[in-house]
Amino acid sequence: MDLLQPTENGLYCEPGDFYVDPWRPVERAVITHAHSDHARSGSRSYLTALPGVALLRERLGRDASIRGLPYGESVDMNGVRVSLHPAGHLLGSAQVRIEHHGEVWVVSGDYKLQADPTCEPFEPVKCHVFLTESTFGLPIYRWPAPERVFAEINAWWAGNQQNQRTSILFAYALGKAQRLLAGVDAGLGPIVVHGAVARLVPAYTSAGVQLPEVYQAEPQWIQAVRGRGLVIAPPSAIGHPWLRKFGPASTAFASGWMQVRGARRWRSLDRGFILSDHTDWDGLICAVHDCGAERVGVTHGFAAPFARWLNEQGHASWVVPTHYEPQDEEEAEVLPSTAALESASPGAAPLESASGVDIAVATTEGGRE
Numbered sequence: 342m343d344l345l346q347p348t349e350n351g352l353y354c355e356p357g358d359f360y361v362d363p364w365r366p367v368e369r370a371v372i373t374h375a376h377s378d379h380a381r382s383g384s385r386s387y388l389t390a391l392p393g394v395a396l397l398r399e400r401l402g403r404d405a406s407i408r409g410l411p412y413g414e415s416v417d418m419n420g421v422r423v424s425l426h427p428a429g430h431l432l433g434s435a436q437v438r439i440e441h442h443g444e445v446w447v448v449s450g451d452y453k454l455q456a457d458p459t460c461e462p463f464e465p466v467k468c469h470v471f472l473t474e475s476t477f478g479l480p481i482y483r484w485p486a487p488e489r490v491f492a493e494i495n496a497w498w499a500g501n502q503q504n505q506r507t508s509i510l511f512a513y514a515l516g517k518a519q520r521l522l523a524g525v526d527a528g529l530g531p532i533v534v535h536g537a538v539a540r541l542v543p544a545y546t547s548a549g550v551q552l553p554e555v556y557q558a559e560p561q562w563i564q565a566v567r568g569r570g571l572v573i574a575p576p577s578a579i580g581h582p583w584l585r586k587f588g589p590a591s592t593a594f595a596s597g598w599m600q601v602r603g604a605r606r607w608r609s610l611d612r613g614f615i616l617s618d619h620t621d622w623d624g625l626i627c628a629v630h631d632c633g634a635e636r637v638g639v640t641h642g643f644a645a646p647f648a649r650w651l652n653e654q655g656h657a658s659w660v661v662p663t664h665y666e667p668q669d670e671e672e673a674e675v676l677p678s679t680a681a682l683e684s685a686s687p688g689a690a691p692l693e694s695a696s697g698v699d700i701a702v703a704t705t706e707g708g709r710e
């Protein structure tokens with residue numbers, strides 16, 4: 342019997358009687374990270390990695406029963422051994438290692454292999470079965486080094502200052518925004534953050550993450566950033582009157598989706614920076630290889646093409662159905678054609694299907710204009 346099974350409530354471990362990132366309220370939930378599609382309210386108790394407790398509490402409210410488990414320590418749940426290991430996705434994000442009668446499963450949650458000063462680096466965990474996300478599970482997605490991206494962002498900011506423009510950078514409020522704060526050259530000028538970003542900053546600083554001083558959009562700080570500062574706001578603020586107060590501005594978005602500059606919504610922006618908190622294609626393969634799993638379940642993204650590719654490479658792989666419907670992270674921007682893309686390339690060789698998908702993306706986007 343499989344140690345984890347998809348059920349109507351979420352991924353369920355029957356011998357341990359708990360769920361991983363359940364999408365409905367349950368008795369016992371083990372949470373990989375605080376993004377809203379993984380951390381839903383209403384369950385009786387939550388177990389999560391210790392550095393992520395404050396963010397999870399921010400998400401679930403004061404009354405939620407949350408237990409923080411240090412990375413690498415294990416708890417016994419009905420004779421099943423559960424431990425949490427860094428996933429490198431955002432502060433406190435974890436892979437869940439589940440061991441029962443000598444069999445080990447690992448649920449990756451969302452993860453990345455790139456360096457990120459706001460969280461602990463991804464740790465490969467040996468297992469028999471690996472359940473991996475596949476948000477960017479196509480070979481077209483390959484990330485530039487973050488140092489290069491941050492150099493581009495700093496150059497954009499400095500260039501805007503020369504033109505007396507405010508730099509407005511859109512990024513997901515949890516994770517990406519704090520990673521940007523940690524990575525930009527704060528010596529260039531003052532930084533104002535939208536309230537949705539500001540709300541989450543204390544959880545980072547209290548966890549010891551070094552972030553520059555940031556200000557909210559109060560009159561004196563609006564005045565200070567105008568024409569020379571940086572404003573970090575969530576994508577929901579794009580086109581919002583709130584932005585007008587910052588005067589003439591250059592706008593940009595930081596996301597993995599910038600690699601295929603598809604979605605029409607982003608075309609109104611001046612720049613796109615390729616920076617993702619999910620792993621790219623090479624990272625997925627690296628993670629699958631390093632964990633040494635005999636079987637690989639794929640979920641959350643381009644699951645069907647990636648599972649097919651893994652099967653062709655000799656890994657026993659299958660698609661794990663999940664109900665992750667993100668609102669505040671990168672998957673939220675997945676092009677509406679994902680399902681169509683997956684069914685559009687049945688049996689195609691993966692690299693061919695990938696380039697086919699690339700074209701399909703362009704076609705679909707074109708069709709929406």
Ligand SMILES: [Zn+2]
Nearest residue numbers: 374376451670
């Ligand atoms: Zn996430």
Ligand SMILES: [Zn+2]
Nearest residue numbers: 376378451667
């Ligand atoms: Zn996710």
